[in-house]
Amino acid sequence: xxxxxxxxxxxxxxxxxxxxxAADVDIASANELNCLMCHKHRGLSRIDENGEFRLxxxxxxxxxxxxxxxxxxxxxxxxxxxxPHKPAEKVSCTQQCHISEPSxxxxxxxxxVEQTIANSVHSKFDKDGKLKPYPDDYxxxxxxxxxxxxxxxxxxxxxxxHGVSERSISRCKSCHDSGNxxxxxxxxxxxxxxKTRFSKxxxxxxxxxxxxxxxxxxxxxxxxxxxxKETFHGKMIELGSEKTPxxxxxxxxxxxxxxxxxxxxxxxSAIHENNVANTCRSSDCHKNASEQLASFQTHVTYDREKYxxxxxxxxxxxxLMAIVLYxxxxxxxxxxxxxxxxxxxxFKDNKPHHKHNVSPSSTDDDTEGK
Amino acid sequence: xxxxxxxxxxxGKRYFYRFSAHQRLQHVVLFSSVLILALTxxxxxxxxxxxxxxxxxxxxxxxxxxxxxxxxxxxxxxLFVYHTIYWMVKFYQNHIVKLKQxxxxxxxxxxxxxxxxxxxxxxxxxxxxxxxxxxxxxxxNRPPRHERMSWREKFDYFAPYWGIPILGPAGVALWWRDxxxxxxxxxxxxxxxxxxxxxALLAVLFLFFxxxxxxxxxxEKFPAAKVWLTGYLTEDEMIHEHYADYVKVMIAAGLxxxxxxxxxxxxxxxx
Numbered sequence: 001x002x003x004x005x006x007x008x009x010x011x012x013x014x015x016x017x018x019x020x021x022a023a024d025v026d027i028a029s030a031n032e033l034n035c036l037m038c039h040k041h042r043g044l045s046r047i048d049e050n051g052e053f054r055l056x057x058x059x060x061x062x063x064x065x066x067x068x069x070x071x072x073x074x075x076x077x078x079x080x081x082x083x084p085h086k087p088a089e090k091v092s093c094t095q096q097c098h099i100s101e102p103s104x105x106x107x108x109x110x111x112x113v114e115q116t117i118a119n120s121v122h123s124k125f126d127k128d129g130k131l132k133p134y135p136d137d138y139x140x141x142x143x144x145x146x147x148x149x150x151x152x153x154x155x156x157x158x159x160x161x162h163g164v165s166e167r168s169i170s171r172c173k174s175c176h177d178s179g180n181x182x183x184x185x186x187x188x189x190x191x192x193x194x195k196t197r198f199s200k201x202x203x204x205x206x207x208x209x210x211x212x213x214x215x216x217x218x219x220x221x222x223x224x225x226x227x228x229k230e231t232f233h234g235k236m237i238e239l240g241s242e243k244t245p246x247x248x249x250x251x252x253x254x255x256x257x258x259x260x261x262x263x264x265x266x267x268x269s270a271i272h273e274n275n276v277a278n279t280c281r282s283s284d285c286h287k288n289a290s291e292q293l294a295s296f297q298t299h300v301t302y303d304r305e306k307y308x309x310x311x312x313x314x315x316x317x318x319x320l321m322a323i324v325l326y327x328x329x330x331x332x333x334x335x336x337x338x339x340x341x342x343x344x345x346x347f348k349d350n351k352p353h354h355k356h357n358v359s360p361s362s363t364d365d366d367t368e369g370k
Numbered sequence: 371x372x373x374x375x376x377x378x379x380x381x382g383k384r385y386f387y388r389f390s391a392h393q394r395l396q397h398v399v400l401f402s403s404v405l406i407l408a409l410t411x412x413x414x415x416x417x418x419x420x421x422x423x424x425x426x427x428x429x430x431x432x433x434x435x436x437x438x439x440x441x442x443x444x445x446x447x448x449l450f451v452y453h454t455i456y457w458m459v460k461f462y463q464n465h466i467v468k469l470k471q472x473x474x475x476x477x478x479x480x481x482x483x484x485x486x487x488x489x490x491x492x493x494x495x496x497x498x499x500x501x502x503x504x505x506x507x508x509x510x511n512r513p514p515r516h517e518r519m520s521w522r523e524k525f526d527y528f529a530p531y532w533g534i535p536i537l538g539p540a541g542v543a544l545w546w547r548d549x550x551x552x553x554x555x556x557x558x559x560x561x562x563x564x565x566x567x568x569x570a571l572l573a574v575l576f577l578f579f580x581x582x583x584x585x586x587x588x589x590e591k592f593p594a595a596k597v598w599l600t601g602y603l604t605e606d607e608m609i610h611e612h613y614a615d616y617v618k619v620m621i622a623a624g625l626x627x628x629x630x631x632x633x634x635x636x637x638x639x640x641x
Binding site for chain 1: 413414415417418422423426427431432502503505506507508509510511512544547548549551552554555556557559560561563564565568569571572575576579580583589
């Protein structure tokens with residue numbers, strides 16, 4: 001750690017001295033080859049060989065708000081060693097990077113996530129190691145993840161807030177005072193004390209594939225995104241609550257790696273019929289509920305075969321609504337129309353209103369001329 | 371309870387008694403709680419609409435709006451129970467006591483008295499509905515002559531009486547879902563969810579289109595009828611809406627000679 005930290009500062013100093021002020025000093029650590037000299041420009045883009053528009057702009061501020069800020073560009077883009085460079089190859093997230101993991105000083109890698117994905121429903125391969133149909137539909141790292149950002153949390157006097165707490169970090173810094181070690185670790189840890197991403201974003205991530213009708217048809221999947229958004233859980237998330245569950249909260253067993261999403265049929269899955277009750281009752285969500293709560297149907301599609309109760313109830317209520325509203329709205333319409341010609345009528349009823357009074361027509365005649 | 375004059379005069383005009391202060395207060399509690407319930411419920415029902423989030427945040431956001439919704443729901447349910455007791459007491463005082471004094475309290479008489487209450491739908495209402503359509507299609511020049519409660523008012527009255535028994539228990543079930551799961555299986559909540567949200571939509575659409583047409587949008591009412599505040603109808607309103615009752619009240623007050631002929635909204639009043 002120490003020699004590199006020193007080097008970072010050293011390069012930062014050089015960057016500050018020799019590069020124009022536009023180059024952000026903070027990003028110097030990631031910017032060993034001075035990549036930002038070009039990539040800081042917002043318009044840096046081209047049409048690639050496939051005719052797709054590619055934007056190569058790096059927002060230094062955003063990059064510096066994420067966990068990758070301690071990596072140099074070439075830690076991931078290993079094929080780039082000079083400027084100007086040829087089109088870079090795709091980054092493999094599972095490669096070893098030059099950062100060492102502080103608990104055991106080994107080179108860091110996301111390789112074990114690959115293993116977890118292989119055990120999950122999102123693996124390209126089935127249990128026997130054979131390729132599943134439509135293997136290209138299965139997600140890889142970057143289908144779900146983009147450049148992550150830290151979401152640090154601070155707690156003071158029992159009130160949790162977003163952001164870095166100066167009070168807390170000063171405690172770390174009393175020992176760990178070199179470089180940005182304390183800041184980095186503070187954000188690293190506190191981001192993981194809650195959800196790294198907003199729940200609404202998680203739903204969007206899953207929706208990328210699960211909302212695609214063609215993909216759903218290929219894999220015979222229900223429209224779980226729409227049905228989730230129909231639930232109170234989905235609606236509260238939509239309105240900005242962070243207290244109700246998103247996809248991952250129910251589909252990953254508590255304490256498991258978030259990447260281990262399993263099929264409903266897998267006995268160890270969070271949503272297997274034997275485990276649903278415990279999933280609902282975990283994490284203080286429905287902790288007072290009985291096991292019977294598990295028969296609640298979350299992803300209701302109002303399909304007549306699959307959800308007959310909901311289907312017929314919905315039809316019933318819609319019919320009732322249609323009858324009541326059409327009846328009264330029609331009535332109101334004709335009543336307003338009747339006002340256009342209040343005295344016209346095909347048949348006149350000229351009987352007196354009651355024994356003490358005159359007939360309506362005679363009154364009409366009286367008032368007509370006025 | 372204080373006695374209300376059936377006809378009062380103010381600035382030389384006649385006003386006809388409709389609702390006591392007690393009843394008007396119940397109506398205020400009813401519509402306040404329903405409005406709060408709608409304002410805290412519908413942003414959630416339509417969470418994906420652009421207006422939902424700002425309105426929900428205005429009503430307390432995801433933290434407080436559910437609490438407000440539950441509090442207002444509790445008030446509404448309490449009012450429902452209160453009102454049911456209220457009319458039962460009224461029924462006892464106005465109908466049963468009389469029967470008891472005459473020593474004629476039989477099952478048959480009880481049922482007859484029950485259906486003679488002013489808010490209970492009867493044959494005359496059916497006749498009036500058919501009569502109204504005849505009138506609307508220009509087959510007669512005479513609008514229906516309603517008694518003290520017209521069939522529309524009866525429908526308005528019974529709308530909460532069918533809405534609250536559906537909405538209320540479903541809302542309570544969704545509120546106490548964890549505790550309820552010890553008694554009934556979870557799919558009951560699926561049913562409760564549909565009952566609560568769809569019946570709420572019907573209730574709100576009915577109130578905002580039909581009921582508000584009757585008391586707000588209709589040309590002679592616009593911008594708002596005043597009977598919910600004053601408890602009294604003007605003579606014109608009385609003639610439009612309750613001609614049979616108007617004649618009855620006028621005769622009872624000894625004003626037979628001053629009874630005005632029937633006219634209908636849209637006619638220019640010449641008196």
